[in-house]
Amino acid sequence: MSTVGRGWRSRLRLLRRNPPLRLPSTLRQLGILGMNERNGDYISIYNKRKFYPLVDDKLKTKQLALEAGIATPELYGVIEIEHQVRDLDEMLGDRQDFVIKPAQGSGGNGIMVIGGRRGNQFLRSSGVSVSRSELEHFISNVLSGMYSLGGLPDKAIIEYRVKPHAVFDAVSFQGVPDIRTIVFRGVPVASMVRLPTRQSDGKANLHQGAIGAGIDLATGKTVDGVWFNSVLDSHPDSGNAVRGIQVPDWQLLLELAARSYDLTQLGYLGVDVVLDAEHGPLVLEYNARPGLNIQLANQMGLRSRLEKVRALDSVPASAAARVALGQELFGE
Amino acid sequence: MKDLHLKILALILIVSALGLCYYKIDRLGVPLTPQSSAQVWTAEATVRFNGENQSAKIDLAVPKSPPGFSVLDENFISAGFGLATDDEGANRVVQWAARNLRGPQTLYYRVVLTEDNSANRDRTQPTPDYPDIPEYSDPERAAVFTLLDSVRARSADTSSFAQELLRRFNDPSPEAEVKVLRDDAASNLAQVEQLRHILAGARIPSRIAHVLPLTGSLRHGALVPWLEVYNGERWLAFNPRTGAAGFPNDALVWYAGDMPLVDIEGADDASVQFSALKTSRDVMGLAQQRARLINSDVLEYSLLSLPLATQNTYKILLTVPLGALVVVLLRNFIGLRTFGTFMPVLIALAFRETELIWGCILFSVLVALGLIIRFYLERLKLLLVPRLASMLTIVILLMAGVSVISHKLGMEHGLSIALFPMVILAMTIERMSIVWDENGPKDAMLSGLGSLAVAAVGFVVMTHPLAEYLAFVFPELLLLVLAFTLLAGRYTGYRLSELWRFRASARAITSKQ
Numbered sequence: 001m002s003t004v005g006r007g008w009r010s011r012l013r014l015l016r017r018n019p020p021l022r023l024p025s026t027l028r029q030l031g032i033l034g035m036n037e038r039n040g041d042y043i044s045i046y047n048k049r050k051f052y053p054l055v056d057d058k059l060k061t062k063q064l065a066l067e068a069g070i071a072t073p074e075l076y077g078v079i080e081i082e083h084q085v086r087d088l089d090e091m092l093g094d095r096q097d098f099v100i101k102p103a104q105g106s107g108g109n110g111i112m113v114i115g116g117r118r119g120n121q122f123l124r125s126s127g128v129s130v131s132r133s134e135l136e137h138f139i140s141n142v143l144s145g146m147y148s149l150g151g152l153p154d155k156a157i158i159e160y161r162v163k164p165h166a167v168f169d170a171v172s173f174q175g176v177p178d179i180r181t182i183v184f185r186g187v188p189v190a191s192m193v194r195l196p197t198r199q200s201d202g203k204a205n206l207h208q209g210a211i212g213a214g215i216d217l218a219t220g221k222t223v224d225g226v227w228f229n230s231v232l233d234s235h236p237d238s239g240n241a242v243r244g245i246q247v248p249d250w251q252l253l254l255e256l257a258a259r260s261y262d263l264t265q266l267g268y269l270g271v272d273v274v275l276d277a278e279h280g281p282l283v284l285e286y287n288a289r290p291g292l293n294i295q296l297a298n299q300m301g302l303r304s305r306l307e308k309v310r311a312l313d314s315v316p317a318s319a320a321a322r323v324a325l326g327q328e329l330f331g332e
Numbered sequence: 333m334k335d336l337h338l339k340i341l342a343l344i345l346i347v348s349a350l351g352l353c354y355y356k357i358d359r360l361g362v363p364l365t366p367q368s369s370a371q372v373w374t375a376e377a378t379v380r381f382n383g384e385n386q387s388a389k390i391d392l393a394v395p396k397s398p399p400g401f402s403v404l405d406e407n408f409i410s411a412g413f414g415l416a417t418d419d420e421g422a423n424r425v426v427q428w429a430a431r432n433l434r435g436p437q438t439l440y441y442r443v444v445l446t447e448d449n450s451a452n453r454d455r456t457q458p459t460p461d462y463p464d465i466p467e468y469s470d471p472e473r474a475a476v477f478t479l480l481d482s483v484r485a486r487s488a489d490t491s492s493f494a495q496e497l498l499r500r501f502n503d504p505s506p507e508a509e510v511k512v513l514r515d516d517a518a519s520n521l522a523q524v525e526q527l528r529h530i531l532a533g534a535r536i537p538s539r540i541a542h543v544l545p546l547t548g549s550l551r552h553g554a555l556v557p558w559l560e561v562y563n564g565e566r567w568l569a570f571n572p573r574t575g576a577a578g579f580p581n582d583a584l585v586w587y588a589g590d591m592p593l594v595d596i597e598g599a600d601d602a603s604v605q606f607s608a609l610k611t612s613r614d615v616m617g618l619a620q621q622r623a624r625l626i627n628s629d630v631l632e633y634s635l636l637s638l639p640l641a642t643q644n645t646y647k648i649l650l651t652v653p654l655g656a657l658v659v660v661l662l663r664n665f666i667g668l669r670t671f672g673t674f675m676p677v678l679i680a681l682a683f684r685e686t687e688l689i690w691g692c693i694l695f696s697v698l699v700a701l702g703l704i705i706r707f708y709l710e711r712l713k714l715l716l717v718p719r720l721a722s723m724l725t726i727v728i729l730l731m732a733g734v735s736v737i738s739h740k741l742g743m744e745h746g747l748s749i750a751l752f753p754m755v756i757l758a759m760t761i762e763r764m765s766i767v768w769d770e771n772g773p774k775d776a777m778l779s780g781l782g783s784l785a786v787a788a789v790g791f792v793v794m795t796h797p798l799a800e801y802l803a804f805v806f807p808e809l810l811l812l813v814l815a816f817t818l819l820a821g822r823y824t825g826y827r828l829s830e831l832w833r834f835r836a837s838a839r840a841i842t843s844k845q
Binding site for chain 1: 664667713715716717766770771772775821822823824825826827830831832834835836837838839840841842844
């Protein structure tokens with residue numbers, strides 16, 4: 001009887017310390033940004049609609065970035081109509097690995113990573129082999145808009161396959177970790193690295209089980225990681241520590257992110273960067289509606305940070321100065 | 333102030349919606365709740381007389397803004413007669429005139445009324461003179477003053493005075509002085525005249541109101557006398573038999589005072605007969621008629637002026653904004669996820685035919701079967717548009733199949749599946765299968781259930797009889813919905829689901845601090 005009572009009581013104590021619902025006032029006090037506020041007070045005000053196509057179409061992003069001298073994965077070719085699939089061999093030349101993705105894809109959907117070729121057999125990074133006809137079917141799905149925002153006809157981009165920098169090898173399972181930075185009015189306000197796990201099937205998507213680890217803006221070192229909804233300090237697959245990893249070229253990476261504001265004109269922007277073993281930080285894509293998970297990964301509320309930047313009368317014109325400002329305001 | 337522009341816009345919408353709504357309720361009598369019909373009385377006075385080969389003039393008293401009723405229509409049926417109406421104080425008189433009348437003649441006055449509790453309750457016209465104390469005969473004199481003195485001792489004002497007098501006068505075992513004054517054999521009219529005679533002893537102005545009791549279908553009816561006394565401000569009515577104050581709801585006041593009901597010159601044998609008929613009429617028809625009487629175009633240009641079939645379409649269409657409102661509430665305030673923004677509203681429209689439980693069952697069955705086939709189609713590597721076309725065909729075949737099977741099993745609800753929006757279903761299945769592949773079954777099921785939940789709530793709201801009625805009869809109320817959705821467009825607070833979603837963030841931040 002007494003053990004039952006104790007179990008019940010301790011469960012109640014646990015529930016009180018960690019209630020299933022938080023009061024809006026608590027969330028507000030902790031500075032957590034909600035979806036409605038992000039959409040209503042930031043995206044709809046700071047992101048002008050006419051600039052959306054620049055980030056929604058990855059081909060346009062690439063061309064713009066190229067002109068501005070921002071590094072992105074090298075473009076091998078674009079397939080715009082069904083029968084250009086025949087030109088695939090010409091586009092690829094003798095390259096063994098490449099990535100196919102929709103120009104207007106969203107949420108990392110519809111991306112096929114090919115790690116090797118044997119005649120008409122292509123080897124996906126997951127180890128599954130696909131025939132040429134399956135590859136063509138995939139491309140035609142992309143063209144018909146299956147993965148695109150709004151389901152409109154799309155283009156397929158064939159580009160360089162990123163070789164992940166070794167720094168995250170110990171804490172990622174397959175896939176490519178990417179670094180998401182939120183840039184508000186050109187000032188970096190928060191950053192995290194998304195580490196694929198076995199559970200996320202090599203995808204860098206927190207929702208599907210990737211680890212999100214916050215990065216200290218001042219130093220470029222990772223803080224604790226978050227997996228689903230709990231804080232963890234070691235990778236669930238490898239057991240290696242997630243905390244304290246120094247992101248290489250950190251200053252360069254932040255500057256890339258800050259310069260992206262000048263490029264896209266979007267006041268509230270998510271910049272996704274991958275670290276390539278040979279080419280260093282490459283901008284993978286921009287996001288005009290970056291998610292809220294970065295708050296959990298960094299164990300901080302975005303709201304209070306955004307408000308600090310919003311309160312500034314003006315932000316410095318140079319990207320380097322904005323990086324310095326962000327590091328000063330939000331570094332730990 | 334934050335979003336001042338938006339708030340002013342919303343305020344303008346709200347004020348104009350409520351203003352128009354109030355006008356329709358107050359001035360046109362459009363009811364706020366769905367009632368299909370209202371009581372309408374048609375009262376008729378028939379005047380018969382004999383012409384005497386000379387010109388004749390017939391004056392008939394007719395109702396003038398009778399208390400408790402509003403007049404919808406009036407007819408004077410009198411071929412060959414000149415017609416004029418004239419106001420005389422509290423009364424109205426219609427005057428028919430004709431030359432060289434011979435033989436029996438019939439004139440009709442017909443009035444169509446509806447009960448209206450707010451109409452003309454106060455009777456102030458005309459202001460009377462205070463009567464002189466009559467010359468009572470000797471035994472009468474003592475009885476009147478004894479009675480009046482004892483009534484005065486037990487009353488505070490004219491109203492209670494009259495009631496007390498009526499109580500004593502009608503007492504089944506009357507006091508001695510009442511016995512002297514009361515003549516049980518006298519007619520109602522004579523008794524009320526006697527009451528006036530007594531009241532004059534206290535110098536209280538009084539008159540007789542002639543009312544037509546409206547009961548069921550009345551034929552060969554006659555007017556009943558009612559007592560009215562003047563309290564210095566207005567005329568108060570009393571039942572001369574019971575002393576109950578006011579006119580009963582079903583009494584139509586025809587005229588009041590000393591004038592005759594009918595006054596004929598140049599003819600004889602005049603008689604007046606009353607009849608009344610109670611019918612129920614469409615409430616909206618009534619409101620339209622009333623709008624026409626006060627020259628208001630509001631209902632003339634409303635949906636009610638459309639052909640009936642079109643009206644029925646709009647009855648459904650006008651509830652769609654309510655469904656959209658439900659979507660806004662459940663998505664932006666609660667945080668449910670759905671497939672497509674307004675797909676649940678279309679599903680909810682389909683539920684109108686299937687009803688809720690069966691609608692949910694049929695929807696789930698169709699989507700589940702469709703998903704299974706969609707997963708099979710995935711293996712065939714079809715292009716998008718042909719695949720969607722195939723799904724559409726398959727969905728329609730599935731619907732037909734479910735209808736036939738459920739009909740054979742005697743479940744007639746399965747037949748109404750034909751009204752499901754098949755294109756929407758095909759798209760839902762397609763998107764659900766993509767979410768299933770990319771984000772896993774859990775996400776797909778969550779969004780699917782979310783859609784179903786929103787559709788169910790939307791259905792309940794959209795098909796509520798009151799909501800349906802208000803949206804159709806008061807379409808301006810949709811401006812309220814618009815105002816609310818506009819305001820919701822700037823709601824930047826947390827969603828209910830986020831209070832749960834961010835619990836881990838909150839815990840992490842709290843423990844870090």
